[in-house]
Each structure stands twice: as structure tokens, then as C-alpha cells.
Amino acid sequence: MHTDALLDRFLDELTALAPVAVWAHGSLAGGDYQEGRSDLDLIAVLDRPVTLGAVRRVVTLHRRLRAEPLAVRLHCSYFAPDALDDPERRHLTWAHDHVMRRPVTPVTRCELHAFGRVLHGRTPAELLPPVRDRELGAFVVRDQRDFWRPAVDKAHLWRRDDWIDVGLTTFARATVTLREGRLISKREALRELPALGAPVEVVEDIRRRRYERPAPPTEEWTTRRGELTRAYLGPAIDSLVTTYA
Incomplete structure (x- = not known):
């Protein structure tokens, strides 16, 4: 169906x-x-x-x-x-x-x-x-600070495709919302991430899995991908929260 x-x-x-x-x-x-x-x-x-x-x-x-x-x-x-x-x-x-x-x-x-x-x-x-701009911004900061930042420290989560995909695209969407006051799609988020300093090979991995049908990842790549994502996302969230809190 x-x-x-x-x-x-x-x-x-x-x-x-x-x-x-x-x-x-x-x-x-x-x-x-x-x-x-x-x-x-x-x-x-x-x-x-x-x-x-x-x-x-x-x-x-x-x-x-x-x-x-x-x-x-x-x-x-x-x-x-x-x-x-x-x-x-x-x-x-x-x-x-x-x-x-x-x-x-x-x-x-x-x-x-x-x-x-x-x-x-x-x-x-x-x-x-309607949602006021201040209400939207406060929620986005709180979500990054209270949900996503603690999750970065839980290494086992970042071996999963869904955490990699949603964690990085949500960060990019949060950044654009706080910076420009607008919402963007996941496709747009993937275009934003390299300019935000995200590891390009991880962004490309997300893009392929979303829009193509690649082979399943190797164990080595799954481990490396999680390490790259956590190393990037923790400091990136800290900086975002400090800027907009």
C-alpha cells in the first residue's frame, strides 16, 4: 500500500x-x-x-x-x-x-x-x-540544550542511523531557525551542515541513505561515523546555546 x-x-x-x-x-x-x-x-x-x-x-x-x-x-x-x-x-x-x-x-x-x-x-x-518568535526560539534552545546535548554523551545511541540523521539535521534546522527565524526541510538542512562545520563524509552518508539505496554500512564506518558526529555535535550545540540562550 x-x-x-x-x-x-x-x-x-x-x-x-x-x-x-x-x-x-x-x-x-x-x-x-x-x-x-x-x-x-x-x-x-x-x-x-x-x-x-x-x-x-x-x-x-x-x-x-x-x-x-x-x-x-x-x-x-x-x-x-x-x-x-x-x-x-x-x-x-x-x-x-x-x-x-x-x-x-x-x-x-x-x-x-x-x-x-x-x-x-x-x-x-x-x-x-500562532506561535510567537520568542516562544519558538526558547523552545529550540531548550531542545538542543536539554535533550540533544546530554544525548551526545551516550555513545551507543550514535551507532544508529536514526540518531545520526535526526541529530545532525535537527541541529542545522535549529541553527537556521535561531539565526533567521524560519523553518527549513531536512534536504535544506543537509545543504547547510557543511557550512556549519559538520563532517562532510557523515553528511554525505545521511544524504545517500535518504535519497539513494546504498549498501549497509560496515562496522568500522558505523563506529567512525558515531565518533565524528559526537566530536562535532557536542561543541556545536554548546556554541549555539551560548549564542542564543
């Missing part, structure tokens, strides 16, 4: 929850979506508070989709219109094949306003409060 067909089935299954709106953000909305590699990042606004019954229906819905290969990458947060104002509030979310609660961050909110894709119902501009 291809992406559009999966989204159509998801929206059909979601009818029982009577969504006011369903939006896509991230790569799916921003024009850099790579089928089978990119996540499908969605927001569903329901017409009433999220009850225990709604949680059960959400779990059932996503479990029914499990047979579809792309469904493992479909992540969706669920909330009611009266729960949209607080960016710190944690919302019912299906992601990584289980239920959790997590906030809809200022970055996600900005994406929705800037280029969110309406899959059903009302638009982000109709329902979602």
Missing part, C-alpha cells in the same frame, strides 16, 4: 472518532517526503475531550493498520479544540507502535501554520493559536 492509499484508509478508520480536522506536518507536508523512509506525522483534532473510550478506539484503529508496511511510520497526536492553547500539554499520541502522551511542540505548530497539509476538515489557521 502506498502513502496516499494508507492515508485514505486511516481517514476512513478515523471517521468513528468524528475529527474536526486532520493535518499533516513534517516531511509529508513540507515537500521532502521519502516513501518508506520518512515518517507520516499527523495531528487529529477531535470534536470532544479525549476519553478512555477514545483511547481504546485509537489503539484499535492503529492496530488494524499494522499489516500495512508503511503504517509503522504513521504517527498521530489526538486532542480536542479546547486543548490547543498550551504547547506544554501532553496529548494522546500513537507513535513507534504504541500509545504515549507528548506535546505538540512550537516547532510543529509553526510547521502547521507555515505549510501544514489539510487532510480533512478545518485549517490550522482556524483552530491553532
Whole structure:
């Protein structure tokens, strides 16, 4: 099943929850979506508070989709219109094949306003409060300082493709947001990284895995890639935070 067909089935299954709106953000909305590699990042606004019954229906819905290969990458947060104002509030979310609660961050909110894709119902501009520049900047600094910087010290994480990819592209996107006040795609982030001093061979590794189908990395390269990334990213985050905190 291809992406559009999966989204159509998801929206059909979601009818029982009577969504006011369903939006896509991230790569799916921003024009850099790579089928089978990119996540499908969605927001569903329901017409009433999220009850225990709604949680059960959400779990059932996503479990029914499990047979579809792309469904493992479909992540969706669920909330009611009266729960949209607080960016710190944690919302019912299906992601990584289980239920959790997590906030809809200022970055996600900005994406929705800037280029969110309406899959059903009302638009982000109709329902979602705008994000102030100061709020966006403060979140980006906090995310780099409190999440990504401590993670750099955990060497085992940086043997994984996803940590390499997201860690470096998120840093580049954070830098541009703080420097210029705008959001960029992962493709743009990969173009920015060499100018920011990132190891070129690691950036090229990310690019190949995102847009081509290279052979699996060797153990030697996996180790070296992690060391190069951590050696670069730690001081780079420290400098960014010092500049913009």
C-alpha cells in the first residue's frame, strides 16, 4: 500500500472518532517526503475531550493498520479544540507502535501554520493559536540544550542511523531557525551542515541513505561515523546555546 492509499484508509478508520480536522506536518507536508523512509506525522483534532473510550478506539484503529508496511511510520497526536492553547500539554499520541502522551511542540505548530497539509476538515489557521518568535526560539534552545546535548554523551545511541540523521539535521534546522527565524526541510538542512562545520563524509552518508539505496554500512564506518558526529555535535550545540540562550 502506498502513502496516499494508507492515508485514505486511516481517514476512513478515523471517521468513528468524528475529527474536526486532520493535518499533516513534517516531511509529508513540507515537500521532502521519502516513501518508506520518512515518517507520516499527523495531528487529529477531535470534536470532544479525549476519553478512555477514545483511547481504546485509537489503539484499535492503529492496530488494524499494522499489516500495512508503511503504517509503522504513521504517527498521530489526538486532542480536542479546547486543548490547543498550551504547547506544554501532553496529548494522546500513537507513535513507534504504541500509545504515549507528548506535546505538540512550537516547532510543529509553526510547521502547521507555515505549510501544514489539510487532510480533512478545518485549517490550522482556524483552530491553532500562532506561535510567537520568542516562544519558538526558547523552545529550540531548550531542545538542543536539554535533550540533544546530554544525548551526545551516550555513545551507543550514535551507532544508529536514526540518531545520526535526526541529530545532525535537527541541529542545522535549529541553527537556521535561531539565526533567521524560519523553518527549513531536512534536504535544506543537509545543504547547510557543511557550512556549519559538520563532517562532510557523515553528511554525505545521511544524504545517500535518504535519497539513494546504498549498501549497509560496515562496522568500522558505523563506529567512525558515531565518533565524528559526537566530536562535532557536542561543541556545536554548546556554541549555539551560548549564542542564543
